[in-house]
Amino acid sequence: MSVSDLAQYVVTGLLVGGVYALMSIGLALIFGVMRVVNFAQGDFMMLGMYLTYFLAVVSGVDPLLGALLTIPPFFLVGVGVHRALLVRVTGGGDPQRLMDAQLILTLGLSLIITNGTTMLLTPMPRGIKTAYATQAFAIGPVLLNQARSYAFLMALVLAGVVYVFLTRTDLGKALRAAADDPEAAGYQGIDVRAMHGLAFGVGIALVAAAGGLLATYHPIEPTVAVNFIVLMFVAVVLGGLGSIPGAFAGGLLIGLVQSLTLLVLPFQLQNVGVFITFLLVLYLRPQGLFGQRLRAV
Amino acid sequence: MKPLAILLAVLVAAPMLLAPPVATAADDFTIALVAPLSGRWARQGQLKKMGAEMAIAEINAQGGIKALGGAKIVLREADAGDSVEKAVSAAQRVLAREKISAGIGAWLSSFTLGVTEVAERLEVPWFTLSYADSITERGFKYTFQTSPVSSLQAEQALDLVVDLAKRNKQTLRKAAIVGDNTAATVFFFKPLREKLLKAKGIEIVVDEIWTPPLADATAIVQKVRSTQPDIVFYGATNFPDSIQVLQKVKEFGLNVPIQGVGAWLVTPEYVKTVGKELLDNIMTVTAAHPLKGQEELVKRFTERTGEPFMTQDPLMTYAHVWIIKEAAEMAKSADPKAIRDAVAKLDLKSGPAASTLAPGRIKYDERGRRVGAAPIIVQWQNGEPFTVVPVEYATKKPIWHGAK
Numbered sequence: 001m002s003v004s005d006l007a008q009y010v011v012t013g014l015l016v017g018g019v020y021a022l023m024s025i026g027l028a029l030i031f032g033v034m035r036v037v038n039f040a041q042g043d044f045m046m047l048g049m050y051l052t053y054f055l056a057v058v059s060g061v062d063p064l065l066g067a068l069l070t071i072p073p074f075f076l077v078g079v080g081v082h083r084a085l086l087v088r089v090t091g092g093g094d095p096q097r098l099m100d101a102q103l104i105l106t107l108g109l110s111l112i113i114t115n116g117t118t119m120l121l122t123p124m125p126r127g128i129k130t131a132y133a134t135q136a137f138a139i140g141p142v143l144l145n146q147a148r149s150y151a152f153l154m155a156l157v158l159a160g161v162v163y164v165f166l167t168r169t170d171l172g173k174a175l176r177a178a179a180d181d182p183e184a185a186g187y188q189g190i191d192v193r194a195m196h197g198l199a200f201g202v203g204i205a206l207v208a209a210a211g212g213l214l215a216t217y218h219p220i221e222p223t224v225a226v227n228f229i230v231l232m233f234v235a236v237v238l239g240g241l242g243s244i245p246g247a248f249a250g251g252l253l254i255g256l257v258q259s260l261t262l263l264v265l266p267f268q269l270q271n272v273g274v275f276i277t278f279l280l281v282l283y284l285r286p287q288g289l290f291g292q293r294l295r296a297v
Numbered sequence: 298m299k300p301l302a303i304l305l306a307v308l309v310a311a312p313m314l315l316a317p318p319v320a321t322a323a324d325d326f327t328i329a330l331v332a333p334l335s336g337r338w339a340r341q342g343q344l345k346k347m348g349a350e351m352a353i354a355e356i357n358a359q360g361g362i363k364a365l366g367g368a369k370i371v372l373r374e375a376d377a378g379d380s381v382e383k384a385v386s387a388a389q390r391v392l393a394r395e396k397i398s399a400g401i402g403a404w405l406s407s408f409t410l411g412v413t414e415v416a417e418r419l420e421v422p423w424f425t426l427s428y429a430d431s432i433t434e435r436g437f438k439y440t441f442q443t444s445p446v447s448s449l450q451a452e453q454a455l456d457l458v459v460d461l462a463k464r465n466k467q468t469l470r471k472a473a474i475v476g477d478n479t480a481a482t483v484f485f486f487k488p489l490r491e492k493l494l495k496a497k498g499i500e501i502v503v504d505e506i507w508t509p510p511l512a513d514a515t516a517i518v519q520k521v522r523s524t525q526p527d528i529v530f531y532g533a534t535n536f537p538d539s540i541q542v543l544q545k546v547k548e549f550g551l552n553v554p555i556q557g558v559g560a561w562l563v564t565p566e567y568v569k570t571v572g573k574e575l576l577d578n579i580m581t582v583t584a585a586h587p588l589k590g591q592e593e594l595v596k597r598f599t600e601r602t603g604e605p606f607m608t609q610d611p612l613m614t615y616a617h618v619w620i621i622k623e624a625a626e627m628a629k630s631a632d633p634k635a636i637r638d639a640v641a642k643l644d645l646k647s648g649p650a651a652s653t654l655a656p657g658r659i660k661y662d663e664r665g666r667r668v669g670a671a672p673i674i675v676q677w678q679n680g681e682p683f684t685v686v687p688v689e690y691a692t693k694k695p696i697w698h699g700a701k
Contacts, residue, residue: 012515115335123339125536127570134547145548219537219570223337227510262516267507268478
């Protein structure tokens with residue numbers, strides 16, 4: 001194993017992890033603010049992929065731009081789903097019953113979205129043919145796939161924007177307040193229900209954008225979410241439940257571990273490395289890499 | 298008013314509740330199709346369904362099953378989903394729900410292994426295009442495997458590529474084996490790995506197997522690039538995995554012949570996703586593909602479905618429905634046991650069933666394997682897959698990778 005081979009494995013892992021990271025921060029935001037485990041998160045990603053695909057095929061929009069264009073409509077979809085459905089199973093009440101209802105609701109939503117898409121758009125896989133999906137930047141002997149590099153950079157920028165929004169704006173601070181202590185936030189005049197809607201909208205918009213970036217090199221089919229949803233959950237728990245920087249780091253770490261595992265284990269055991277790391281983190285640091293004892297965004 | 302409303306509701310709903318779950322005319326002849334209609338292999342299930350529906354439409358238009366008084370064929374499809382458990386449960390559901398005379402399915406060999414257990418137990422004849430040798434190694438009486446088995450495909454595909462390379466003045470010395478661990482791929486690679494390649498003096502330089510889905514293909518293609526094999530034996534049944542590998546092949550500028558394992562590599566969506574340039578000259582071994590002289594059949598299929606060409610999945614299912622029809626004519630019964638016995642005696646050399654599949658004969662041996670079933674080699678040429686071997690059925694001549 002030469003140094004350049006090792007560098008290739010590290011770079012590949014980080015590039016793959018970049019999109020995992022963007023997928024995961026939406027999930028972390030929703031969990032952090034609303035304490036809702038959204039099983040339909042991957043399905044919204046799939047819908048983001050389809051929107052990017054249709055923008056590319058029908059209107060000729062470059063998928064990298066298409067990924068950004070998915071953000072406004074999916075923000076509205078998220079707010080709408082919250083207002084129509086999730087609001088009934090969040091807020092006051094018996095926490096255990098609410099948790100059960102949330103799980104059933106988001107799981108049901110996931111089934112409806114997957115099967116509805118299969119019925120409407122057929123199971124036929126589709127792909128956006130981009131030149132950059134099969135081209136690479138060469139840094140010495142190390143090759144960086146162009147589509148993955150662009151996706152990685154955009155994921156980094158979007159995650160940065162979310163971080164600035166949460167830490168530097170009044171609305172972001174209100175969101176964090178609603179996450180930290182909904183009751184006290186209410187006393188301060190913060191509309192907790194509206195904050196939940198905002199968090200769900202932003203969470204869905206982010207995962208749809210991640211889907212759009214993924215669509216630049218990954219085929220699109222109604223069941224594409226199953227390939228990613230488990231990794232998203234692992235990233236969120238690895239990083240510390242509800243922590244945005246944690247979820248981002250968790251996503252990067254998964255990509256890196258998946259790639260480096262191949263140095264010691266055969267391909268069939270690629271995800272074994274991820275789950276061993278996951279168990280180690282849970283054993284040594286149960287609150288996750290960036291988690292605190294108290295839940296925080 | 299309230300009791301009256303309830304009474305009215307009950308009266309309206311009662312006939313619906315009393316009706317059988319599936320309304321079938323008394324003289325219909327029902328065939329079950331268990332195939333993935335959701336999940337990552339749903340597209341293949343959809344293609345199978347298209348083939349079955351086309352055959353049923355043709356048979357029914359010609360007066361149905363004559364020996365059964367013109368009984369119309371009805372298709373009951375059940376979704377095999379994306380796991381063996383779902384496939385088995387779908388088979389149990391469809392076979393328990395009503396009288397099924399024969400069944401077809403379930404595409405992926407791993408699914409078929411489970412589904413044929415159910416069919417055997419319930420004594421319903423079952424037809425499959427799946428490749429795995431083990432499907433007909435269990436002594437089952439009700440399983441009929443129409444495709445050549447994986448190990449035979451491996452042997453014949455290897456002979457072909459060695460011969461083709463020789464004719465193009467190339468010698469194969471190093472081979473790569475790259476694919477997933479689904480049953481048909483495993484059974485294809487096993488004899489290659491254990492004896493066939495060694496017997497031809499070919500060394501295996503890469504042997505990488507994964508469980509779908511593949512996170513990233515960089516490491517695999519990097520290994521292929523660094524070892525420079527003369528041929529890659531390739532088995533990625535999951536479409537996104539396969540696309541990732543092919544995109545990487547282009548990205549890394551790899552110039553190596555690719556010999557696929559299965560019909561998944563010749564579906565129309567490949568052209569749309571990776572483009573015809575990348576596919577050109579890639580070959581794959583399948584159990585069926587349109588042969589010389591089947592232009593009319595393919596035209597009927599493309600006009601009916603809007604698909605750009607016909608491939609193994611609809612072709613094989615089309616043939617299966619016709620085989621079942623011929624068996625029913627012979628048995629003069631819709632009873633599954635009688636159909637099974639008729640299939641065991643069947644020896645068709647003409648008609649739509651026989652002419653659809655090379656070598657033009659439908660006869661099953663005592664294990665349930667089709668006599669004379671031989672693999673078809675298909676090659677992408679200018680954005681369309683053509684049969685190139687056997688030569689007598691070929692629609693185009695094979696082109697060695699890199700040759701003009």
